[in-house]
Amino acid sequence: MNKVLVQGNVEGIVLKSEDPINFLGTVDKKTGIISDKNHDLFEKSIANTILLFPSGVGSSVGAYTIYSIKSNNSAPLAMICKKADLTVATGCALANIPLVIVSEKKFSSIQNNDKIVLDTKSENIISTIF
Amino acid sequence: MELTREEESALKGEQGEIMEMAYRILVATGEATDADRLIPIEWAHLSGVNYNTIGDAGEEFLSTISKDARVKVKTTLNPMGFDIDNVSNYNVDDNFISKQLSIKNSYETIGVIPSFSCIPYEIFDIPKENTQVAFAESNAAIHANSYDNLKTNKESAFSALASAITGKSPYSSLRKEDSPNLSIRMKINNPTELTYGMLGFFAGKVGDTSVNISGLGEMDRRQCKAMCGGMGTSGTCAKFLFDEEKSGIEKIDFDEKEMKNVYDELNTTEKGDIVTLGSPQLGLDEISDLTIKLKGRSFKKRCMVFTPRMVKEQARKLGYTNELERAGCEILSDCCTCLTPLINKDNVDAVTTNSIKGAFYLKNSNGVDVNLKSLAQIIEDETQ
Numbered sequence: 040m041n042k043v044l045v046q047g048n049v050e051g052i053v054l055k056s057e058d059p060i061n062f063l064g065t066v067d068k069k070t071g072i073i074s075d076k077n078h079d080l081f082e083k084s085i086a087n088t089i090l091l092f093p094s095g096v097g098s099s100v101g102a103y104t105i106y107s108i109k110s111n112n113s114a115p116l117a118m119i120c121k122k123a124d125l126t127v128a129t130g131c132a133l134a135n136i137p138l139v140i141v142s143e144k145k146f147s148s149i150q151n152n153d154k155i156v157l158d159t160k161s162e163n164i165i166s167t168i169f
Numbered sequence: 170m171e172l173t174r175e176e177e178s179a180l181k182g183e184q185g186e187i188m189e190m191a192y193r194i195l196v197a198t199g200e201a202t203d204a205d206r207l208i209p210i211e212w213a214h215l216s217g218v219n220y221n222t223i224g225d226a227g228e229e230f231l232s233t234i235s236k237d238a239r240v241k242v243k244t245t246l247n248p249m250g251f252d253i254d255n256v257s258n259y260n261v262d263d264n265f266i267s268k269q270l271s272i273k274n275s276y277e278t279i280g281v282i283p284s285f286s287c288i289p290y291e292i293f294d295i296p297k298e299n300t301q302v303a304f305a306e307s308n309a310a311i312h313a314n315s316y317d318n319l320k321t322n323k324e325s326a327f328s329a330l331a332s333a334i335t336g337k338s339p340y341s342s343l344r345k346e347d348s349p350n351l352s353i354r355m356k357i358n359n360p361t362e363l364t365y366g367m368l369g370f371f372a373g374k375v376g377d378t379s380v381n382i383s384g385l386g387e388m389d390r391r392q393c394k395a396m397c398g399g400m401g402t403s404g405t406c407a408k409f410l411f412d413e414e415k416s417g418i419e420k421i422d423f424d425e426k427e428m429k430n431v432y433d434e435l436n437t438t439e440k441g442d443i444v445t446l447g448s449p450q451l452g453l454d455e456i457s458d459l460t461i462k463l464k465g466r467s468f469k470k471r472c473m474v475f476t477p478r479m480v481k482e483q484a485r486k487l488g489y490t491n492e493l494e495r496a497g498c499e500i501l502s503d504c505c506t507c508l509t510p511l512i513n514k515d516n517v518d519a520v521t522t523n524s525i526k527g528a529f530y531l532k533n534s535n536g537v538d539v540n541l542k543s544l545a546q547i548i549e550d551e552t553q
Contacts, residue, residue, distance in 0.1 A: 123201035132197035
């Protein structure tokens with residue numbers, strides 16, 4: 040079951056992570072680059088991707104990081120998570136970044152570098168473009 | 170989520186832009202936590218105060234909303250980037266100082282109590298059992314739910330702000346019931362506060378919204394704080410339960426092997442250039458204990474001690490601050506080990522601390538290496 044937390048309609052390339060993301064401290068506010076050596080997206084930028092990751096973790100101030108990367112044009116086009124957390128939900132709500140929660144099965148079915156359309160008003164919210 | 174007619178009208182913007190924004194955040198929060206309605210809260214504690222963490226976008230956002238936004242309930246505030254009394258001693262750049270002061274002014278204009286502390290549970294009176302609050306500081310939310318018999322989501326900076334402005338929060342499952350997804354059996358002998366911090370960090374990784382812990386002996390206040398700080402850093406989990414016989418859920422052990430994994434993840438060097446204590450900030454009994462431990466000893470290197478201003482005043486009256494300063498400690502209020510511009514990689518390569526939360530953010534955000542030790546070990550190794 041998909042659950043829409045923030046509405047939107049975007050098209051883009053998936054950047055997939057199997058690790059949760061602590062937005063505060065591990066995501067650069069200006070560039071959107073991940074600085075945590077133990078993270079599977081280490082040194083990658085999340086800017087302009089459709090970011091697929093299990094959930095946000097860590098400090099509540101991470102919501103401001105999401106707001107900052109949006110203000111600095113370094114935010115993902117949309118985010119897709121397995122688990123809803125308040126840092127990501129409220130950061131995306133304030134920054135108007137579409138956010139969808141998907142099932143484990145759906146999460147597994149979307150691959151890194153897939154080109155997808157995410158439209159929260161459509162019947163099929165996430166569709167892959169081949 | 171069901172909204173009342175008045176809440177619907179606020180969401181539509183009929184009560185101004187601030188209320189529209191606040192309700193949009195509360196609705197996203199409610200959807201994320203499967204809430205069916207909003208309920209009143211009596212106390213909000215806000216994060217998002219340090220210019221280091223919220224940046225220019227955050228500073229401008231707060232400056233803009235402070236023109237109209239006002240809090241409806243008692244609202245307290247997390248630490249900022251420096252101690253306002255002695256910021257001139259620390260080579261903090263002028264831009265940082267002016268942006269930080271702008272953030273401070275915005276919050277004061279909104280009507281927030283300028284407590285600048287991440288341990289509201291130690292410096293304010295705790296309301297009666299089951300009072301609904303909205304705490305954004307992660308260690309404080311876990312502490313409130315697990316030890317103080319209060320009810321809060323592990324709020325985000327924005328959801329707590331929205332709750333402060335509206336006096337409401339989504340009635341999510343965490344406010345209603347306790348359903349730990351697994352039980353952790355503590356299997357470490359002679360634990361120190363560092364052990365509890367690592368246990369918290371481990372629990373945060375494996376826990377869902379709440380987690381059961383068994384095998385704990387008597388814990389003191391410092392150990393509780395260390396657990397909450399560790400847990401808040403690594404996960405979304407917002408509550409510890411302490412039920413020895415929780416049946417029907419998966420059980421896992423926190424043993425020497427798991428502890429070593431956490432230690433190896435967070436400890437990146439064997440020696441620090443400076444010592445920092447207080448993340449979460451130290452309370453009065455920890456200051457008292459530190460004073461006793463330092464009797465007749467002094468630090469061989471710089472030691473920064475972070476404590477709330479209210480605690481520092483009490484400690485001064487009791488003579489503790491004199492004694493700590495004699496032992497070489499710099500005592501700082503209004504700020505905390507984590508994410509302060511007072512510690513950065515231009516002048517410090519590595520930090521020794523007993524804080525798991527401090528260790529994580531010092532490494533990942535400030536870019537300095539971390540040497541983790543218990544307080545007793547720090548006193549033994551770093552003082553003479």
